[in-house]
Amino acid sequence: MIARPESAAGGSSLDRAGEPDSRSEPASIAAWLHALSRRMNVPASERQAVCDELDAHLCQRVQELMLCGLSEAKATADAIEELGEADELAGRYTQAYSHPRRRRIMQIGMLGIAGAAVVTAIVTFNGPGSVIPSSAFQPAREEPPEALRDIRVTADLSLRWDDFFQAIGQGAKLPVFVHWPQLRAIGGEMPTISPDNGIGVDLQGFALDAAITMLNDHANLTDDMGLAYRVQDGRIIFSSQAFFDRQETVLVTYDLTAAIGARKSDIEDGATTHEVVDSIKQLVTSLVHPDLWAENGGDLARMQTYGTKLFVSAPSRLQPKVQWVLAEMATAGPKDHAVPGAGANIGDRQMRVFPLKHVAAGETLGVIRSLQSLQPVDFTKATSDPGTNSIIVQGSADLLALVGAAIDAIDRPATQDRKPVSMLDPRFQIRAAGDGGLVIRASDGTELRCEELNIDPEAGMQAVPVGAKGERVPMLGDLPILNNLFTTPARAVPLRELPRE
Amino acid sequence: MLTGNESAELVVLSLLSEGASYGYQLTKDAAARSEGHLRLTPGVLYPLLRQLENEGLITSSWDTVRAEDAEDAGEGRKRKWYRLSPKGKRRLGQRVAAYESLRRVIDAFVGVRPREEGTR
Structure with a gap:
């Protein structure tokens, strides 16, 4: 046991008015603890506990410094100085008490910081003219209703x-x-x-x-x-x-085959698949809203693996970020380490999150799925996130550019000029073109020649136009989606915007 | 010297994994273990302990310390002891694994020698 300095003995008790008990403490320690106590925005019962603990620390430190030859006054001053400004320390305590799970992203651990640095590096080195790579996660703005x-x-x-x-x-x-x-x-x-x-x-x-x-x-x-x-x-x-x-927690499964494959060199060096999977999970829980994961002491998100499947139960707003991090990991390995099969072309594929401002992501995904020109896109790996109103699509850069163009064309604010286009609208006439195709004629004389009409009760109706020589007319520029199911004018395209033959 | 809670948390949880301790002792252990290179300043340590306790990662209890040469059994000084909770043990495992992952990543870079000019 270490003896308490004579003049510092007596505890840190505060009287009813919160004033220091000046009868038993040297003025400097008492005054400092009192100043701290007044500045802390913590429950009154906790203030006393904080002061008791700091008092014990100060007394022990003063004693140690005195053993080194300092006078009591100098030792007291130095010990207090080591604790720092009362304002600053009170702020730290207030923050520590503010919420049991509240921690800053800066406190998530070294890997979180390293992960962010890696992401930054990806952005930086993606090549000239591409400050933000198409595969970077774009935090979707949640537009207010x-x-x-x-x-x-x-x-x-x-x-x-x-x-x-x-x-x-x-x-x-x-x-x-x-x-x-x-x-x-x-x-x-x-x-x-x-x-x-x-x-x-x-x-x-x-x-x-x-x-x-x-x-x-x-x-x-x-x-x-x-x-x-x-x-x-x-x-x-x-x-x-x-x-x-x-309320918005959803369960999503992710295939880790490609992400594990990207770490093939580690496995060859002796790492087990289990260790690789653990490191993948670590990265996700360190980067994506770390405070929420059960693995970090949170209670809103959790994950489990079964084989190469990752099951993530988390608020829907987290899922696009999880998906993006996993996709980035899948592309982290050397190209010659790509996994045959599911991950064979993963190095050439990218994931992109398209936040939407004016139209619902779920319905828009249904529309772009039906576009003939986007059929090469693997929509089985596409999803919509209602929480952030965004669409997440995987594919090559070229296909993602087409998807982006389609979404840009759809995601427009409602205006007075745009009116719903309905195939049931009497202003439109549909007739056979004689060569097996169809011609849609509007009341203003605009005609659109189509080789087929795809009618999907869930996705709406789509006309695929052909040119005078029978060639397929590029669709995305004018987006000839004729839709009799949507009810929001913003998603409809007036026929006068369609190309004339 | 540590200036961020991210590293301090790892250090504190590691030290407490070896047994119960109190604030002052933690500052001493951190300095001794790092041969003086690591200093857990009390201004950072104590709020961090409070935060870790709030998160359920550590638990605490008080006891009373009396001077060895005290003649009577009067009021002594309170001391707050901290222990690692099961939840804290899990968190420590994650932090250690994350740190080792980071170290592997960094090792992959710091071992690379600069290319000689003219070579491709």
């Missing part, structure tokens, strides 16, 4: 949370439902979002998403753990991101 898109939030920091949510609802002309228990739970022992608390931030003309980001940041919350909203059944629902994540 139309009713909320134009809202601008202006609020005083003293505005009550309840009033804040109601004002959003009034602005959007939508009823509001607030999950108060979920929101109170965000702050752990220090709920910051409760009906009568002020929002704490001055907002001047912010879009709703930006306002929520600022509010989360002010509350020291990450986007993974903070406030979020959805529009469901015609209501705006405010709750925690974790709540929505639980």
